[in-house]
Amino acid sequence: MRYLFDDFEFDTDRRELRRGSDVVAIAPKVFDLLDFLIRNRERVVGKDDLIDAIWGGRSVSDTALTTRLNGARAAIGDSGQEQRLIKTLPRKGFRFVGVVAEARQAPVAGDGQIEHARPVPAFPDKPSIAVLPFQNLSDDPEQEYFADGVVEDIITALSRSKSLFVISRNSSFSYKAKAIDIKRVGRELGVRYLLEGSVRKVEKRIRVTGQLIDASTDMHVWADKFDGDLEDIFDLQDRLAGSVIGAMFPKLERAEIERARRKPTESLQAYDYYMRSKFSIYQWTREGSVEALRMSKLAISLDPAFAVAHASAANIFGQRKGFGWIEDAEKERAESRQLAERAIQLDPDDPVVLAHVAEVYSYVLEEPETGSALAARAIALDPNLALARLWAGWAKVYLGAHDAAIEQFSAAIRLSPIDPHLFVPQTGMAFAHFFSGRYDQALAQATTAIQRQPNFPGAQRIRMSSLAMTGRISEARLACEAALQIDPTLRISSINKAPFRRAEDVKKLSQAWAIAGVPE
Incomplete structure (x- = not known):
């Protein structure tokens, strides 16, 4: 196997590292370490993993490991200060973060047939999704524009969420009218999930089906169908996009929670701890709230700039207050406020952050006027975010605007009708x-x-x-x-x-x- 990154070629069959036409001198153990990091670039590799793989589990000093790691960085033009290609995650391990292309065969000289490797992007540290072109199952080829319009609306709406990494329309539409291999497309786009579907028009009715697939396993996470009238085509596109997103999001969140729970503890990253905290929150128990707060704090310790983790942690105190689990009211209010304020400082334009903090201000801190304003801003940024509609509704209840509250709660239920x-x-x-x-x-x-x-x-x-x-x-x-x-x-x-x-x-x-x- 040949791995191509920057201007390097790393050939595992020949055990060579080349930069352009020059062979880079590299010690055997350093080569093995680099090989292991590149092969496992989709995860954080712990110290024990490296020792098991390279030294066969023998006792090795931290100095020996650091020396080989420095040697690997030096060989590929990296350093401990830059960490451009090999990143150290404190107390967790190491990860190769460069963009890598794979080529299974060596280039053939003289016959003009040189393999061009397609770059294989690394997975982002949050849920990643591509919306593939929907099939037009109608007899009318003119409905192709409607199918494309629905997909573009869904991509646009998904892109408003800072909790998702969404592939652009141009990349997604490069697969239009092609036979799709789900796992291959997932690898090529560097995404964990693919949304595909179809559109069928019958007289003045239209049906859109959608299915969310885990690209790593080719397993369906969610599937549903949506019907509507064609009287207002553009309004229908908007409503269908909102319906697909609202139905898909809870399933996506549950799939991510389960993925985080299955990962070995030694390879957990900040995002994984955040998803584990959500699992604990959803147990709706005193013990679950304590564990959720602990997981959130671990996520924050690994990534102090993780705004959503701060916001979600602040909102755990709302659950504790509602269930009567508060032990020191003043202390917990102060901690909730501190987390909420920090979340807003880190990312004042993330609608999920704003939605969580809106509930903190409305209920925990008993300032529903501020909470209502924050929720309104979250809705302005992402009208399809059910969480924002939910906490906007509660703020309206506290303020006594009960018809407006019902309107927001109805929108939350419509946007996420199968939410657990x-x-x-x-x-x-x-x-x-x-x-x-x-x-x-x-x-x-x-x-x-x-x-x-x-x-x-x-x-x-x-x-x-x-x-x-x-x-x-x-x-x-x-x-x-x-x-x-x-x-x-x-x-x-x-x-x-x-x-x-x-x-x-x-x-x-x-x-x-x-x-x-x-x-x-």
């Missing part, structure tokens, strides 16, 4: 309906939320409140017992810890809790 955490916007809808005096609708939303997540405190409390205000006192008392089982510290006085701005909302909720039997 739908109980959060459903609970918000229940609160908004309750404060508006629509107790039956509030009860329906709360009941649906509890069916999805029985131990979610907000859903239990608003169901209890709705039962009380509809006169179903015995059921409200039973619901109160369930709420107290989840959070034994629940008191009517704790309503004052929530940032409800309208006095009539506080009065109504307090009245309902008293009827249900919540202690003073």
Whole structure:
């Protein structure tokens, strides 16, 4: 195998390193170390990995390893200061980060047939995706423009998310009308996921199908179909793009969480710890919240400029407050604020960062005016971000703008209709309906939320409140017992810890809790 990078050619069969036409002198162990790093360039290689591969697991001093590493860098024109090709990740290991092209056969001299290797990009340190041209399955070839338009809308919408690495339209469309080998395309574009699909027009109806595929395994992560009318073609393109993205994102997040959980601990990077923190958050347990915070702090220690990790860590305190797990209120509020402020400093234009920090300000810090403004900015940057719509809705609930809250919660559910955490916007809808005096609708939303997540405190409390205000006192008392089982510290006085701005909302909720039997 020949690996081509910069102006070097690294030939493992001949055990030669060339720069142009010159052979670079390189010691055997240094060659082996460089070979191992290049072959494993898609991951961080630990010290133990290198010792096992190059010295057969024998005891080797740190000095010997450092000497070989310095020799490898010197041979390819790199240094410990620059780390242009071989990067050191403190306390984790090493990674070859140069762009490499692979050529399996040596060039043949004299016959004019020289193999041109295609560069093989390294995977980014976040989810990477390419949207391939959708097939036009209609009889009408004129619908080709519609299929291309849907794909371009999806690429544009995905590109708004700073949590994704999205391949540009020009690269994606180079595969148009070609037979696709999923694994090969994934390698060539340097992406982990591919989104492909089709468009079929029948009379005045159109159907778009989409499937998200893990390019490394050729396994389907998600698939769905979407139907619409052709009365307004451009509006339909926008809605279809939003629907595809909203349905795909939860599956993509779950796939990334599972990938991070499967990785060996010694090869974890900041992003992997961040995804593990999300897994722990979604356990909805006290132990999970503690572990999530620990994972987030590990991610931040490896990458202090990781804005989303700061924002997500700040928002963990919201879960802790909601479930009654706060142990030192002032200390935890201060830590949440510090993390949130740092996240904004690091990236004030990332809509995911803004969405998380919006909830921190609205609920943890009890400043919903600031939270609402941050959520609005997140929506302006990415209208298809369900997370931003969710926390915008909660900010509106706290501010007493209940119809506006329902509008945002409805948008969040429409954008992410199969989200496993739908109980959060459903609970918000229940609160908004309750404060508006629509107790039956509030009860329906709360009941649906509890069916999805029985131990979610907000859903239990608003169901209890709705039962009380509809006169179903015995059921409200039973619901109160369930709420107290989840959070034994629940008191009517704790309503004052929530940032409800309208006095009539506080009065109504307090009245309902008293009827249900919540202690003073």
